[in-house]
Amino acid sequence: MKLFNQTSKRLSTQPLYTNRRRRKLNMGETIGLAWSSLLANKLRSILTMLGIIIGIAAVIAMVTIGRGAQAQTERQLKSLGSNLLFVQSGVALTGSPASQGAGSATTLTWEDAQAIASTCTSVSATAPVLNVRAQVVRSELNTNTFIVGTTPEFVQVRDFLPLTGRFFNQADVEQVARVAVLGQTVVGNLGLTADNAVGQTIRIQGEEFFIIGTMEYKGSSQFRDQDDQVMIPITTIASRIVGVNSLQGISVNNISVSAKSPEEMDAAQFQITNLLRLRHQIVPPRSDDFIVRNQADLVSASNAVSRIFTALLGGSAAISLVVGGIGIMNIMFVSVSERTREIGIRRAIGARSSDILWQFLIESIVLSLSGGVLGIILGVTTSSLINLALGWQIGVALDSILISLSVCLGIGIFFGAYPARKAARLTPIAALRSD
Amino acid sequence: MIQLKEIVKTYRLGEVSVPVLRGIDLIIDRGEYTAIMGASGSGKSTLMNIIGCLERPTSGGYWLNGQDITQLSDDELADIRNYQIGFVFQQFNLLPRLNALENVMLPMVYAGYSKIERQQRAEEVLVQVGLSDRMTNRPSQLSGGQQQRVAIARALVNHPELLLADEPTGALDTKTSHEVMDLITTLNQQGITALIVTHELDIARQTRRIIQLQDGLIQQSDTSFNHDLGTRTK
Ligand SMILES: Nc1ncnc2c1ncn2[C@@H]1O[C@H](COP(=O)(O)OP(=O)(O)OP(=O)(O)O)[C@@H](O)[C@H]1O
Ligand SMILES: [Mg+2]
Numbered sequence: 001m002k003l004f005n006q007t008s009k010r011l012s013t014q015p016l017y018t019n020r021r022r023r024k025l026n027m028g029e030t031i032g033l034a035w036s037s038l039l040a041n042k043l044r045s046i047l048t049m050l051g052i053i054i055g056i057a058a059v060i061a062m063v064t065i066g067r068g069a070q071a072q073t074e075r076q077l078k079s080l081g082s083n084l085l086f087v088q089s090g091v092a093l094t095g096s097p098a099s100q101g102a103g104s105a106t107t108l109t110w111e112d113a114q115a116i117a118s119t120c121t122s123v124s125a126t127a128p129v130l131n132v133r134a135q136v137v138r139s140e141l142n143t144n145t146f147i148v149g150t151t152p153e154f155v156q157v158r159d160f161l162p163l164t165g166r167f168f169n170q171a172d173v174e175q176v177a178r179v180a181v182l183g184q185t186v187v188g189n190l191g192l193t194a195d196n197a198v199g200q201t202i203r204i205q206g207e208e209f210f211i212i213g214t215m216e217y218k219g220s221s222q223f224r225d226q227d228d229q230v231m232i233p234i235t236t237i238a239s240r241i242v243g244v245n246s247l248q249g250i251s252v253n254n255i256s257v258s259a260k261s262p263e264e265m266d267a268a269q270f271q272i273t274n275l276l277r278l279r280h281q282i283v284p285p286r287s288d289d290f291i292v293r294n295q296a297d298l299v300s301a302s303n304a305v306s307r308i309f310t311a312l313l314g315g316s317a318a319i320s321l322v323v324g325g326i327g328i329m330n331i332m333f334v335s336v337s338e339r340t341r342e343i344g345i346r347r348a349i350g351a352r353s354s355d356i357l358w359q360f361l362i363e364s365i366v367l368s369l370s371g372g373v374l375g376i377i378l379g380v381t382t383s384s385l386i387n388l389a390l391g392w393q394i395g396v397a398l399d400s401i402l403i404s405l406s407v408c409l410g411i412g413i414f415f416g417a418y419p420a421r422k423a424a425r426l427t428p429i430a431a432l433r434s435d
Numbered sequence: 436m437i438q439l440k441e442i443v444k445t446y447r448l449g450e451v452s453v454p455v456l457r458g459i460d461l462i463i464d465r466g467e468y469t470a471i472m473g474a475s476g477s478g479k480s481t482l483m484n485i486i487g488c489l490e491r492p493t494s495g496g497y498w499l500n501g502q503d504i505t506q507l508s509d510d511e512l513a514d515i516r517n518y519q520i521g522f523v524f525q526q527f528n529l530l531p532r533l534n535a536l537e538n539v540m541l542p543m544v545y546a547g548y549s550k551i552e553r554q555q556r557a558e559e560v561l562v563q564v565g566l567s568d569r570m571t572n573r574p575s576q577l578s579g580g581q582q583q584r585v586a587i588a589r590a591l592v593n594h595p596e597l598l599l600a601d602e603p604t605g606a607l608d609t610k611t612s613h614e615v616m617d618l619i620t621t622l623n624q625q626g627i628t629a630l631i632v633t634h635e636l637d638i639a640r641q642t643r644r645i646i647q648l649q650d651g652l653i654q655q656s657d658t659s660f661n662h663d664l665g666t667r668t669k
C-alpha cells in the first residue's frame with residue numbers, strides 16, 4: 001500500500017483533461033511512425049525500394065540522355081548551315097525521306113542548281129555538290145577522303161568558312177583550276193597544319209592540286225565528318241576526277257540550297273519541286289527523280305534514333321517501377337500480417353479503422369518516396385557521368401525530378417492501398433487474437 | 436452504468452453455430468467493483484469483449500452510461516474504447532517497439548492530444564502506478580508486474596470511467612498479482628468502476644461482488660459475502 005499512498009491524493013483530484021472530441025491524426029506524426037517502422041527493418045526496406053530506385057534512376061537518365069541527344073542533333077544540323085535544303089537525285093520511296101535510292105542515280109545537274117538559284121524567289125543561293133571518295137597523296141603520306149566538287153556559293157550555303165588562305169572563286173571554276181581547299185582532318189592526316197598547308201601541293205588520283213586554303217573546324221555530324229573532305233571546283237572534279245558529263249551538262253549528286261529565311265523554307269521547297277519537275281519533264285505517271293529534303297526531315301530522321309533509345313529506356317523504367325510497386329505491395333502485406341497484433345492493440349485502445357488505413361498507406365508512400373529520392377540521386381549521378389563522358393552540357397531537369405516524385409507518390413498509394421485496406425478491415429478482436 | 440439485457444453471442448464455425456453467451460442480464464452501477472468468475476470456456480472473455488466494445492453481441496441490448504451501444508458505428512465504438520473504457524489484458528498487449536511512456540501515450544494520440552499534453556499526462560499516470568523510474572524502458576526491459584502496471588496506466592490515461600481487466604493477474608506470480616490487484620482496488624476506491632475476470636477466488640474476494648458465469652449464463656451474482664479489504668493488505 002505504501003507504494004500508492006503517496007499518489008492517492010493525485011488520483012482523487014479532478015481530471016485535468018476532460019473527454020474531448022477527437023481530432024484528426026497529425027500527419028507529421030504518422031509519417032514519423034512510418035519512418036521508424038521502416039528503419040526497424042532497414043535491409044528489408046532497402047531491398048524493397050530497389051525496383052523503385054532503379055526505375056526512377058532510369059527515368060532520370062532517360063530524360064537527360066534524350067535531351068542531350070536532341071540538343072546534339074540540333075547543334076549538328078545548325079552547323080550544316082541555316083535555312084538549308086538538300087536536293088538529291090533518286091526516286092523517293094513513298095513516305096520515306098531516308099530512302100535508299102536517294103543520291104544513287106545522278107539525275108541532277110549543275111544547270112539545275114543554277115536554275116534554282118536564278119528562278120526560285122525564296123532561294124538565296126545554291127551549291128551543287130559532286131563528290132567521290134578518293135586517295136589524296138602528299139609525298140609519302142596519303143589519306144582516303146571525300147573529294148567535293150562545288151562552286152564558291154558552298155561557303156555561304158553551308159555556312160562554312162575558310163580558316164587560312166581562301167576558298168576558290170568564280171574564276172577558278174571557269175578556268176577549271178587545279179586548286180583545293182582542305183578540311184582540318186585532311187590537313188592533319190597529310191602531316192600539315194592550317195598555317196603551313198597553303199601553297200603546298202597534293203595529288204588526287206594522280207592529278208596535282210595546289211592548296212589555296214583550309215576550312216574552319218566544323219566537327220562531325222552523324223551525316224559526315226565535315227572536316228574530312230577536300231573541296232575543289234566543280235568543273236575540275238567533273239573533267240579530271242569523275243568525268244560524268246551527261247547530255248544536260250555536269251551531273252551532280254546533290255544540290256545544297258539556302259532559303260532566304262526559315263519562314264521561306266516551305267516556299268523554297270515548293271518552288272524547287274515545281275521547277276525541277278518542269279526541267280526534268282516529269283508528268284504523271286512518272287514520279288520525281290529527285291528529292292527535296294529540309295532540315296526538319298533530317299532532324300526527325302535522326303530524332304527517330306534517339307526516340308527509340310528513349311522508348312527502350314522508358315520501357316525498362318516502367319517495368320522496373322511496376323515490379324518495384326509489386327515489391328512494395330508484397331512487403332506491405334508481410335508488414336500487415338506481422339503486425340496484426342499491433343493493429344489489434346491500436347484498435348482496442350481507440351484507433352479507428354481509418355487511422356490504421358492511413359498508418360499503412362503512409363508507410364507505403366514513405367517507402368516508395370524514399371526509393372524515389374535514392375533513385376533520383378542515382379539517376380543524377382549516372383546522368384552527370386554520361387554528360388562527362390560525352391561532353392554534353394545537359395543539366396538534370398527539375399521537371400523530371402518532380403515527375404519522378406509524383407510517380408513514386410502514385411505507386412505508393414496504388415500498391416499500398418490494398419494492404420492498407422486489409423489492415424483497416426481487421427476487426428479488433430480478430431487482430432488481437434492473432435500471434 | 437452498465438446495463439445488459441438478454442445478451443446473446445453466437446459464433447459461427449462453418450455450418451455449426453456455437454452459442455457462447457445465451458442471454459446475459461446484468462446491471463453494474465457506477466463505482467462498483469465486480470469480479471466475473473467461471474470455468475474456462477464459460478464465456479467470460481466474450482462477455483468482457485462485448486462490454487469493452489471490442490465485439491458486438493449477436494442480439495440483446497447494451498447501454499453504457501445510458502447510451503445504446505448496439506446502435507453505434509464502428510468509429511463511435513472506437514471512440515468509446517478510446518476514452519470511456521480502459522481495457523487491461525492478461526498478456527499486457529504493449530507495443531514492443533515503444534517504451535513505457537510511449538505506450539501509455541498511445542490512446543492520447545488517437546484522442547488528438549498534443550505531444551506536450553500527452554507527455555505530461557502519461558508521466559502523471561506512470562507516477563500513479565509507481566513506475567516513475569521506468570518510463571523509458573521498453574516492455575522487454577520490464578518485469579511482468581511492471582508491464583501490467585504500464586498497461587493499467589495506458590488504460591487510465593484518457594480518464595475512463597470504466598476499467599475492464601480480463602485476467603489481469605493471469606500471467607503473474609502471487610506476489611505481483613497482489614500488487615496489481617492492490618492498484619486496481621485503490622483505483623476503484625478513488626472512483627473508477629472496475630470489472631475484472633479472474634479464475635482465482637483469492638483475487639475475486641478483493642472485489643465487492645462476484646458474478647459466476649456458467650455455459651454462457653449468469654449462475655450467481657453474489658454481494659452477500661464480506662470483503663475485508665483493509666485487513667489483508669495491512
Ligand atoms: N472467435 C470465436 N470463434 C468461435 N468460437 C469462439 C470464438 N471466441 C470464443 N469462442 C468460444 O467461446 C467459448 C467461450 O470463450 P471465452 O474466451 O469467452 O471463454 P473464457 O471464459 O474467457 O475462457 P478462459 O477462462 O479460458 O479464458 C469457448 O468455447 C470458445 O471456444
Ligand atoms: Mg478468457
